[in-house]
Amino acid sequence: MNAHSPTPRTEAVLFDLDGTLVQTRIASWTVFSTINDRFELGVDGPEQYFDLFRGNVYESIAKLCRDEAQAAEVKEAFLALLRAEYSPPLVPGVGDVVRRLAGHCTLAVMSSNAMQVMRRVLTDNDLAFCFAHVFGGDVIPDKRAAVRTFLADSANTFGRRCSADYDEIGLRQAPDLASTVLVTDTAGDVRDAIEVGIRAVGVAWGMHSAEELVAAGAEFVALWPQELTAHLLGDAATLPPGGACAVPPAGGGAGARPDSGPDAGCGCGCDRGPDGGLDPAAAGRVRRDRRRIAAGAREPGLPDTSVPPARPGPQDELLEAVRRVMRR
Known part of the structure; x- marks a missing residue:
């Protein structure tokens, strides 16, 4: 969609986790509905819950609470339940895309979810060592801050190629704003990426529709995971996989x-x-x-x-x- 025009070379790809790498609509709502009932937040169903992701989800949830104290209590309870019960399946085809990109780019993953959940999801799907950086919601809840942290890291050029060790040669170009891309399924993440100054690519299989992602500013929306490889690597996508x-x-x-x-x-x-x-x-x-x-x-x-x-x-x-x- 909207994307056969030339794009800048991609050096770093920051993936959202929920709804982008894993199928989250049912799994996430199942967990949140328990919190919703316990604290009487007034979210009537899945679609209203998905609307909370049009901005920072924790800020959206806080607006449903009577005060800051309850907002903190709700966030703590939500994260605790996610750590204990949330284990969504990988989106079909995404694993191959991640491994293909890891041979060319430095990869990171960000989520509003807890680090414990991210570790479980990535290790269970044998993707943990494709990513050089992981930012969880219990460490950096604001994805704009996570992107800025990544960009400010003097070692952000060093990636992982599906093994535990990091690159030990500094021959890759350090990612900058034009060569850094956030891949996500929510309009709020797209707006966060654009605010920070990096590029944003959407996926159509998550929380928000392709039209919503384009309206938020996504340069491209993938209908299938394999389109991400073609869009982000350009002509290099035709080369044999490397690394x-x-x-x-x-x-x-x-x-x-x-x-x-x-x-x-x-x-x-x-x-x-x-x-x-x-x-x-x-x-x-x-x-x-x-x-x-x-x-x-x-x-x-x-x-x-x-x-x-x-x-x-x-x-x-x-x-x-x-x-x-x-x-x-």
Whole structure:
């Protein structure tokens, strides 16, 4: 929609979580309806609740309360219930889009939700290490402040490529206003992005309609997740995926079963051990394997978007010695 005109190069993408990355209309209303009934806030149904997101949701909820004390109590109760019960499903196709963008851009995610919820959602969907920055509503409730915090960070050029470590080379251009994009499903977020000075892209599957997002100032509204890749990457969207995020685990692609043995991971290319827990040794092997595969898989003449392989040296010999000891 409204978007086949040339757009500036995208260096950083800030995603809203609820309604953009995850399906939230039913899950969020189910949680809020409990708070609404408990505090008698007078919200009659889901559509009236969705209207609260036309601005900052906590400011909108506060206007329903009799005073500041009740507003603080309602916010605390709402966040507590979200931490305990909110676990919405991922929007179909979004995971692939995030991994594709992570090979080209620094990614962040923002939400009015609690950090605990964001961690649960992102780790359950194996997307946690695609994002370099996470801003939760219990840390920075105002998304304008979150965007400004990101832009002011001198290290905001360093991203994550679907592994626990951050980039260790400073060759990427630091994101500025013209190269930073907020992707969201609400008109309030679009207006916040424009107020700060960055670009705004909407998605049509969330809280607000495409028409509302365009009226708020979105430069483009995606009808399908894959349109985000085409709009944000431009001609680069036709290139083979780059970086560790795009490389399947060694020994098989999606759906491959994990190998047996003490060194086997979960088979999905993440940093988990056979029991599903985080395994530092496995994480290191995964990152090194991904980098080697990414380097070998590039076709001649295509730009190198992968993370460079580790330099050989004495540290490699030391690591191998440690591994031998650990295996005994």
